[in-house]
Amino acid sequence: MRQNEPTDTVTRRSLLIGGLVAAGGTAVLASSAAGQQMLEHGMGAMPAPDPVNPYAAPSAHEGAHGQMMTVGRVDPETNGFDPTPMLTEWDLGTVTTMEDGRALRTFEVEASDKEIEIAPGVMFPAWTFNGRVPGPALRAKEGERLRIVFRNYGSHPHSMHFHGIHSWRMDGVPGAGLINPGEEFVYEFDAKPFGCHLYHCHALPLKRHMHKGMYGAFVIDPDPELHPEFEAVAKSRLLGTPENASWQELIMVMNAFDTNFDGANEFYAVNTIAHAYALQPIRIEKSRPVRIYLINVTEFDPINSFHLHANFFNYFDTGTTLTPTLRTVDLIMQCQAQRGILEFSYADHEAGQYMFHAHQAEFTELGWMGMFDVVED
């Protein structure tokens, strides 16, 4: 978000109002219309590749965004990650059984410097987990033992600071798992509490390490056996169950990039690439319910938000409950590191394109806008 500082606007405006009437001004301002009257004079010098009328409402084929859109496409090949598969791509690690019979889930994460294309044609010198922004979406089951092997191949000290319950020694702050380039650290703790969480680098200065791209989703599914009163709900949340399979689950990390390093963001997005889901809508099968794991990591701006068009959802703040913390809303706010689960359905809707975006219009217009392509199944 940028604050434009109008320098001499006021004096010039008053000048305009004071003087527009007369002498030569009339030549320019024949009417109070928005400049269309200049059209017939024709500028001559310029080629006119597209006959877009900026004052006309965009037609359906131009899409809901009209001309308000970044130009071009980001090549997922060069980036090494694609925002569309990223929506459903979980890192489940490898599972072994410990001596006491409990499951031990091991993740491997590497930090590295990487130039990524965050909007068409715009390169950003990112710091990444596993070469992608956001980092891998780690998913585990409540009660499992987790072991995260972290190696720092980057050029700065980094860490993984998990939002969860663990010892101070595993916290990823300086003196507790913040490691130098070339070093390795193993974080180990139990997967609790269940919910929609995140991890991020906690090296200092924190702002820089956050907005350079060092964050990712960390989801702990509830163990249905531990929640007999809400067993069905817990099963629907637990990856791998038949109840869960009917859901369409999506990971959305709301992030932003300060490409000119002035302490304000130039690009806003879900999962890094500005306008990615506007240009390639997310396919939703109408009859299957939708669950979004939504996480806000936006730096510099105090809050971010998610607004769903033409529909309402139930919200589970931080995902740590099995009953909604907010029912029947179409907008939620999150400060940085706040997160939650959204559940909704298009079963009773007409198939078609449904928009979602931040309801800070500025974030929307700077890239944080997408579409659901709801199809009959």
Next chain:
Amino acid sequence: MTAPEMMAVSEDRPNRLLLLWLLLPLTLLGIAIAWIASADPLRSFDNSAPPVEAFTYERTILDGDGIRVLVRAGGSEPMKVAQVQVDDAYWMFTQDPPGPIARGSTVWLRIPYPWVLGEAHAINIVTDTGATFLHEIPVAVPTPVPTQSLLWQQALIGLIVGVLPVAIGLLCYPALRGVGVAGMNFILALTVGLLAFLLVDMSLEALEMSAASAVLFQGPLLVLLAGAASFMLLMAIGRWRGAPAGLALSFYIALGIGLHNFGEGLAIGAAFAAGSAGLGTFLVLGFAVHNVTEGIGIAAPILKARPPLWSFVALTLLAGAPAVVGLWIGSLAYAPQWSALFLGIGAGAIAQVIVEVTTYMTRTGKGRNTLLSVPVITGFLVGVAFMYVTAAAIKF
């Protein structure tokens, strides 16, 4: 071999040898460039920092198709426009010609953005490195297009601010003819005063303009060089056959004032195009009154002569008509570096006439002492004060 010896030798040799001596340093320079370019001995200085980037917005055009801007790249490497924001929203755009933009070259960016009449807008270019270049449009109004009626209307404004006041000033000629020596000195000093005001005013304006131009034009240097060159050139031409006096001096004053009015026209035209100046009656009249002294100044050296009638017409046109041309150019093909250049040239010309009018005074009067006489000092101060007070109506 000492230097004088070498010169002595070379004088005896044929010219071809001189040429060879000239070739040697040139060849060495060529070899050095080739070596630096190919072997890259400076690579250890390469800290892999991103290239230096600079964009200068030179023109902004608002019309029914949206917004168009002419931008000049000034990067250490060719620059790429990746995205364009208008008012903090990414907007589709086309670039003409497309592709990376080499240092010093310009492209047009077409943005079909529905700008709003009379309101402010901001355009922000995002390059491939994520650097941003902001341009503010303080008040959006349609950019004038060169229709016949517009050119006429601008010509009319030019005549009012340029030709009319000079003509009015020159009409004082018969009345002023009767003045004595003191009155004559007063009028000449008044002329120097107004010219001194214009010199300072123009120099400041030229430097201000140059600040808005692309760095590679080296604006302040451009202004100084243009000013110095026009000063020296006009001095040399003027002194070809002795210091100018009478009608010749009047013509030099008219030329200097003409260049000033051209610069003034450019500024009005540019403000017109940028929508930042509504040319109200007040403003136009202000310019006219401000410029009346110019005519008196031009008349001063010929008060004791009897120039033919046509010369008055010629003097009026030379001093006033450039305002019309300036208005046209300023509103239709405005670029800050050109304005800076012309204002610099104008400042040099004004400096020349200040020198010449002062010389004329000392020569016709009692030498240097004339300059310290009461009429001269009063005249000078009245000239400056008049210009300062009337300028209050035209400065924003």
